[in-house]
Amino acid sequence: MAGYEEQGYLYLKNFFSEAEIIAIENILNKFHIKWLEDNAVYYEKGLLNSHSLTSGNYLNEEEKTLLFKFITQNKLQTILKTVFSETPIFLNTQLFFDPKNSEQKNYWHRDIQYTGMSVEEQKKAIHNQNVVHFRIPMKKESGIELIPKTHREWDLPEEFDVRNSLNGAFPSDDLQRGKVVGLNRGDLLVFSANMIHRGLYGHNRFSLDILFCDNIPEMRNFIDRNNYPSKEILENLGNKEMFDF
Template sequence: MAILELNFESSCVINDFNTNGFVVVKAAFNEAELASVKDIALQFHENWKLKNKSIYEQGAVNSAYLTKEGALTDPARLAMFQFISSNTVSDIILKLIGPTATFMNTQLFFDPCNPNQSNYWHRDPQYHLSLSEQKSALLGPQVVHFRVALKDEPGIELVPQTHKRWDTDEELTIRLEQHGRKNHEKIDGALQVGLSAGDILVFCANMIHRGIYGLDRFALDILLCESDPIFKGYITDGVLPSECMMQKLVNPFIFSNAYQCILE
């Protein structure tokens, strides 16, 4: 597993990321740098729980659209965009994906309301693609999570290299709960990646993974994709900064690319 510092050598990291489907950048942000975005995320989370009480109580473990117009105050929304496009995040994006990386969305990940709820193995595309389409997605452009741990947490479990290979028979029966198997069962070869506050875990959405609940986990995910028209339908301008806000960002390229994708 690649555990990196901010001054990592890009050629080694790109090779490891391409091979295994994930990397961890340790201590990317210090406590002071996290403080403001954590406060914004907490306020969003409390509002979300009030508006989505039944969904939360029924087992939700994530929310989305933090940057959607109206979800935050304008100052908080701008601060979120500034964090997402900060030099720290942008440098990692450029090294791992390149200048055509495109912003898609944001998510928050948290513990379920029920502390006894089981976690579950999945590939992100399984919720909107058929099995044959999921297989094809392994050969195409990638969607990538940039997970910023806002506090210490158990992290997630990943099955390395599954961003480019299909499930084994056992992985598939567990993931899809076939033949009496359950999607919370152990998968051989899985790797747990714990995170400390300020770490960034970068991983491909296509790979087999599951969150690890506990420690009141709280993480901000920035979802990016490689530049490709296939993702056009998954990007909406409502989550993007206005032209006025763009002028206040030091590295607005992921948002500019998103607007370009919408227009194509």
């Protein structure tokens, strides 16, 4: 499991059994169908992800419990321990799918660039503020392209230009240091949201991302408690520390 702190990501092939994927697949599909009904306008406009599967009323208590059992399972806990030096907290869930328009271009970014921090603040924050995505594809997809080590290292000038659309560059321009991690059903990709990365669209992708973050005040501000398990659900879960702050 070595390598996350150095590289900023971990690719674990065939991490989940078919039975483990089947246990959540219908729940994700149900959420997605309802989300599409309510968000057709945004989907038409280019939105390619939804979030907060564990809040709201698209899913019932039983479905939310199954999702939380998946999120808190021991197997993922083991990986969390190798990725975070201190116990992390649960941040949220997301679903990633293809944009409606197949010509829509993807975009290199660091998640931190959307937080309102100045560039100087971001340069510091990538060393001590961590959001980590656990990507779990329901089907084969082109995956994620990322620039290894940039979870702790700042951009080369051309990388900064591309992800910020500067000096004639576009966010979808190819970058020399990009590394493509293609994914199959059953695989797990763990990657730092601090890294320079982009989604690779196509094949009607459908992936669950579970997000965890450091248990620090700067990160706790982003937590929406509505995404956390109810008292009744919590009683049925192990590894509850991720909800404990």
